[in-house]
Each structure stands twice: as C-alpha cells, then as structure tokens.
Amino acid sequence: MSEAQESLTQRVEPLTAGSHVIAARFLGDDPLLVLADGGIVFGMEGARVEPHGEAAILVAAVDDDILLTGGDDGKLIATKADQSSTVLGDEKGRWIDAVAIGPSGSIAWSTGKKVVARDGKGGRKEWSAPTTAQGLAFAPKGYRLAVSHYNGASLWFPNTEGKPEVKEWKGSHLDTTFSPDGRFLVTSMQENTLHGWRLSDGKDMRMSGYPSKTRSFSWSQDGHWLATSGADAAIIWPFKDKDGPMGKAPRECGVRHSKVSAVSFHPKALVVAIGYEDSCILLCRLTDGAELLVRPAVPNDGKVTSMGWSKQGNRMVFGTEEGRAGVLTLP
C-alpha cells in the first residue's frame, strides 16, 4: 500500500461547512455546499442562506442551474445561483426521502409511499408506490421516472394514465440510476449488492461482492462506466457493450484500507474522484490506474459524503460528514 502518490494537496482550498455535508456540487460557476443543519453555502466566500429555516436538509439534487433540497420540514425548495429560493412542494412536516431533477425542468420528490412529479410547466402528478419510495431517478430522455422500493423498481410515466411498469427483484432497493443512454436501470440494495435491469428485455443483472451498501453512483461522461462506493476500492462496472456488465468483472480503482463512501467521475476525462470513510480523497485515471492524492486521511474528519466537478472539469468541491469541505483546482 503506497501512500506516496503524486499529490494535489497543495491545490486544495478549504471551505467552511461546519455541519454534515449533504451535497457538494457546482451551481453555475461556483462551488456549493448543502448542509444537514439547513444551510446552503455559496462560493468561496461562503455566503449562507437557510431557505428551510430551522429545519434540517435531508436530501438534495443539483443540475446545471438549480438546486433542489428536501427537508425534515416536508418542504421541497428550489434554489438558484442568485441565492433566490422557491417552495415547490410542502408535505406538511413529513420527511422528504428522495429528490430528483429530470430533463426540461422536471423534478420529483417522495415522502413515504407518495411520489410527486412536477413537469417544467408546473403540472403535478402523484403516484403511490407499493412500499416506501427509497430512490428516484429520471430517465435521460422523455418524462419517465424510476422509483426504487421494496422488491423492485417501478417505471412511471407521470403524464400517462397507465400503471407503472414494475421490475421485480426480491429485497429492499435503495438508490437508483439510469445509464446515460437509458438502456439500463441500476439500484443499490440493502443486502450489499447492486441490481440492474436491461430495459429492452428486462434481463436481470446482479453486481455483488460489496462488503457494505453502495450509497454513491457516478457514470463516466461517455456512459461506458459506472463507478460505485461500498468497497475498499471504487468498483467500476463496464456498461459499454449491449450486455452491460453481465459476465464481466468490474475494475477496482484506488484500493486502500478504508471503504469508499463517495465517487464522482470527471465530466470530460476518464478520471474518477474517490472519497473514503477516513476522509481521504484520490483521483484515479481509469486507463492506467494512476492515482493522485487530493486530500490525506485526517482523523475525525468523517467520511467523504459528496463530491462534484465544475462543468469544465478544472475544479472539484467535496464535503465530509463532520463538516470539512474544500475545492480542488487542477493545474
């Protein structure tokens, strides 16, 4: 185990978070931190707004120019780079369990079994999942939402009357994601495994061998690779071929004596940022496995919870469970 990687640690500027970081992303050109204590922190200078008031933020999704947060106040709030906020949903104090942003300004959120989809024009549709909706993901094209739940996932077209199509697989499904080409749907499961469906024929794919749950996914820009957390290395599954990862072994990047807690692919290159439970962060190049140290492990800084790249890929923001955060600027 060599920790003597080439280092980018001198190129990291700290950000002030001070509370569990729910999401670290770029909104427009500036870094953004979404904090569990209800704060949203903008830019390097750290302007803070609290659109949920005293409440905690539980979940967040970020697109190019909009941040969507769900709180334990039951509110679903959209915030823009100019720091203005709009309440888009109010579930009367019920916790928001999941949020997602889709194409053409569509968004979705869930609380318990209730799933709400809102299109870009503000039209709302509701659907009740068979059990609690654990994860939400929009298909890359069209207005179609995947909802993961107990014993499978459902594919819902909010604007059609028909029943959602159910993809069954026994067990509790947590988060979900579509491949960027829309051919595959993948869920993480309570039983420390991933499940996938090829949507053209419903064929099942099991991606197992994780020592803990996968709670972070990231697709490479070309859509050929899916990086995942939950093991002592980033586990990266090949999705290029028509069979996806079926019958193939995944790549393992950044093997260390700590579990990977967050992954984020670079938006242009085949480079993945890997965050660990001991607060260390590495960049790993998929083509040759070369590693660069972004942040060394610091005792008591907590696991890396979120990382996000700027659109150009020259900067990356990260945050940890104990409220440490920073921005890397590549040379």
Add this chain to the structure above:
Amino acid sequence: MSDKIPVTVLTGYLGAGKTTLLNRILTEPHGKKFAVIVNEFGEIGIDNDLVVGADEEVFEMNNGCICCTVRGDLIRIIEGLMKRKGKFDAIIVETTGLADPAPVAQTFFVDEDVSARARLDAVITVVDARWLKDQLKDAPEVKNQIAFADVIVLNKIDLVSAEELSDVEKNIRAINAYATIHKTIRSAVSLDAVLGKNAFDLDRILDIAPEFLEDVHVHHDEAIQSVALTLPGDIDPEKFMPWINEFTQVEGPNILRCKGILSFKNEPKRFVFQGVHMILDGDLQRDWKPDEVRQSKMVFIGHKLNRAAIEKAVEACRA
C-alpha cells in the same frame, strides 16, 4: 460503543399506556434531548421537539435467514437523524400496539450503518393489568411483546385487586421470567427504571430470585417460556460458540430472545451475548472483578424450547 446513541423501544398492546409513559419520559426534568419515532404521526400529542412519523415497514432480509426481518423505515429515519448529531442524546421508538418487536430489535443488529451509530438500550413493554388475561387469550402480539421485554411496566394496577395483580404477575413471569417488572398507575415510573438500562448488562436481570423459577414451572405458558441456566466455573468457547451458532440457526424461528454472560476459560473479561431469533451479537466486555464468582448465566425465551436438551448441551460446553 459508549458513543453510540442509546435507543429505547417502547411496546405494549393498544390502550396499555405507552403514550402516557412516553410523555412522562419526555416531560420529566432530566435535561436530556430525545428524538422520538412514533407510528401514528400527529395523532396523539407528543410533547417533544423532534418527533418523526414512521410507517412500520417490515422487510425480509434477502440473506437466507428466514426469520430475519428489519424495519426499513427505521433504517432510513436513523440515517436521517444521524445527520443532526448533537441535537439529541437518545432515541425512543414507539411501536404500534399490534407490532412484533422482533423486526425493530433486529434492525439494530442487522443493519451495519444503524448498528455503527446506535445501540438498543432496552425493550420496554407496557402491560395493562386489567386486560392482560383476556389479551393473552386473543392477541398473540401481547405474548411476543412480553417475551421481548427487558423491562415491563405493569400499568393500571389501581383497577385490579391484590389477588388479580398477583395472577397477572404470574402470567407475565410464565412468559418472561427475567424482565424487571415495575407496577404503576398511569405509567408513573421513575426514569432510571426505563432509560439507560443497557440491556447488555444482564447481571441484575439474571439475578432474579430463584423462587420465580418455581412459579414458572407451575404456571407454565404452553406457547412461550423462558429457559434459564447458571453454570458454575468456566466454559470452553471452542465448544460453546459452535453450539450456540448451530442452536440459533436451527431453533432460530422458535427463539424470540436469548442473552447471556459467560465465563470463558483463561479469559479475564466477561463474554456477553444477546440475540433475536437467528441473529447473535456478542463481545468481550469488562473484566471479572476479583470478588466475583466466575460463572456463566444465560436465558432463552421462545416457543417449544426443550429445557433438558439445552441444559445438556450447555453442560457439555464446560471447560
């Protein structure tokens, strides 16, 4: 282990006095901040800042263990609560009157994220002194709730005669001989009787006077019973561990709970275990004190337990 958030599970049949006890716990001047997880959100006034509504969704774990069920909603809620570290000191989970306590308890052993941050402190069961006899006939849930209890709050004792109360106590003892019983009116019990019990610290629970055991034999409940054993001297872990693992795998569906403190040969520390159905959890805890008698004690609560066979198997594990 000490920095894990303690979780108290509050069970009891409909109308037994759970919510009264909960509000009593919350309003006592203890300076503690609780996060309260309730099943019927907003239905009854609960006097606390942090109240979370739960759906009581019970999931089967897809791990080949037939009786391994967890509360999926609880995993999610505790994950959410842990993001607000420092806002509370302890968690109380109130279940519905009809709930089986097993999935709640198992959640704290099975889910690694939950067990890394929270520990089950105790299962408190509130029992209605007046209606228990009828409920035992009609409601299988009540038996399970009593069998699971570390502490039993025997409530509404003002509504029964002394003889009736004594009968009710015997009914409870027939199911669970080892839980601590507190007799109350309107769930009035001191906080230290129900909180901070650390169910792993079984000394006192297992030290219940032997005369209760006599009662257990007399008023034997045909559905659920307790089997308690005390073995003087040391146990050989090489023999005991394979036996307890196999026993819980085979008999798991019948074992509601098991607990024990063991004296392993050449081991200065006490080995403490507890389990729910097939799930076992145990580790070495504090040292044996110089003046302490080295002996092993364990209790199994469940259906169709063969006392003679268990005694024989444990006897064979002597060092």
